[in-house]
Amino acid sequence: MDWDSLIRDELAPMVAYAPGLRASEVRERCGCDVIHKLSSNENPMGPVPAAVEAMTALLPRLNLYPDGSARALKGALAGHLDVPVDNVVVGNGSNELLRLIAQAVLRPGDECVFAWPSFVVYPMVTQLMVATAIKVPLTSGQVHDLDAMLAAITDRTRLVFLCNPNNPTGTIYSAAQFGAFMEAVPDHVLVVVDEAYFEYVTSPEYPNALEWFDGVRPLCVLRTFSKIYSLAGLRVGYGALPSPMVSALDKIREPFNVSSMSQVAAYYSLKDAEEVSRRRMLNAEQRDVLCDALGRMGVKWFPSQANFVYVLTETPVELFNQLLAQGVIVRDFGTAPALRIGIGTAEDTIATIAAFESALATLRSTSAR
Numbered sequence: 001m002d003w004d005s006l007i008r009d010e011l012a013p014m015v016a017y018a019p020g021l022r023a024s025e026v027r028e029r030c031g032c033d034v035i036h037k038l039s040s041n042e043n044p045m046g047p048v049p050a051a052v053e054a055m056t057a058l059l060p061r062l063n064l065y066p067d068g069s070a071r072a073l074k075g076a077l078a079g080h081l082d083v084p085v086d087n088v089v090v091g092n093g094s095n096e097l098l099r100l101i102a103q104a105v106l107r108p109g110d111e112c113v114f115a116w117p118s119f120v121v122y123p124m125v126t127q128l129m130v131a132t133a134i135k136v137p138l139t140s141g142q143v144h145d146l147d148a149m150l151a152a153i154t155d156r157t158r159l160v161f162l163c164n165p166n167n168p169t170g171t172i173y174s175a176a177q178f179g180a181f182m183e184a185v186p187d188h189v190l191v192v193v194d195e196a197y198f199e200y201v202t203s204p205e206y207p208n209a210l211e212w213f214d215g216v217r218p219l220c221v222l223r224t225f226s227k228i229y230s231l232a233g234l235r236v237g238y239g240a241l242p243s244p245m246v247s248a249l250d251k252i253r254e255p256f257n258v259s260s261m262s263q264v265a266a267y268y269s270l271k272d273a274e275e276v277s278r279r280r281m282l283n284a285e286q287r288d289v290l291c292d293a294l295g296r297m298g299v300k301w302f303p304s305q306a307n308f309v310y311v312l313t314e315t316p317v318e319l320f321n322q323l324l325a326q327g328v329i330v331r332d333f334g335t336a337p338a339l340r341i342g343i344g345t346a347e348d349t350i351a352t353i354a355a356f357e358s359a360l361a362t363l364r365s366t367s368a369r
């Protein structure tokens with residue numbers, strides 16, 4: 001079989017998404033009994049109690065297909081987001097919604113503008129649609145350069161992805177900056193704001209993109225239940241989209257794309273606003289403790305509004321391996337001079353700080369020889 005002639009040529013340069021190391025893999029490699037997995041931005045807490053109870057009650061009925069329209073969940077989300085239910089979409093994680101939007105909008109030769117480094121799915125879906133990725137570097141503070149992104153827009157631009165807070169840096173652009181951007185962006189460009197880490201934000205400067213959503217202008221706002229709601233294993237993303245985009249996505253999404261378990265867990269998670277506030281506070285506390293310690297060690301970090309911290313290092317591979325040897329899994333980016341450290345429990349923070357102290361001492365001792 002000539003597989004090269006069968007499979008689309010556009011897939012050849014694409015690289016499959018590489019998930020972080022599993023705890024079991026690291027345990028075998030380093031011999032540590034306790035592993036601190038901080039590489040995937042997962043919430044260390046489980047789903048909220050009401051979601052667990054609802055999922056348990058649903059188990060005997062999993063022989064039935066889910067509601068293909070997710071009516072109950074969409075209704076709850078419409079109230080939660082304060083938008084008409086006809087503007088609500090749900091998907092198999094916000095990843096699926098990003099792909100579906102690209103599939104609905106991008107044609108071969110179109111341009112898609114996004115900041116870089118940012119979420120790896122943006123270039124993936126752009127390349128899949130045979131469109132051209134326009135990567136705009138972040139500022140020296142690792143923040144979206146919205147002015148430069150505006151300047152990068154041409155007549156061929158159809159889509160702009162904005163990640164706020166940005167993954168992997170955790171940084172945000174301000175409400176004033178976003179407002180100016182939305183006033184200036186051309187009408188032929190669809191703006192997609194990815195707010196996967198929205199619930200972790202504590203800064204008053206943060207722009208809630210829904211405040212600019214009116215169902216008319218070309219703006220989509222996406223969020224997820226994977227992060228603060230701890231439903232990463234169920235894959236539930238959602239968003240507010242103009243009605244024509246909702247209709248377009250309904251035409252190309254898979255039937256029953258959000259499972260019954262996912263729908264019921266998400267529905268009951270929305271009801272626990274008090275728990276979301278508590279998790280936001282706990283995350284901010286551990287984030288501050290970690291950043292203060294990194295600063296004392298001389299590690300360059302950037303102010304984060306998410307559940308992870310982005311650090312610069314001239315020895316990313318060596319530092320990653322030193323941390324791994326102590327049972328602390330962070331996210332590496334190959335030879336790029338940075339690592340991303342997830343925020344976990346207080347025990348995770350203590351272990352991470354100790355691992356960094358040991359790793360830096362070893363690396364500095366080695367370089368001094």
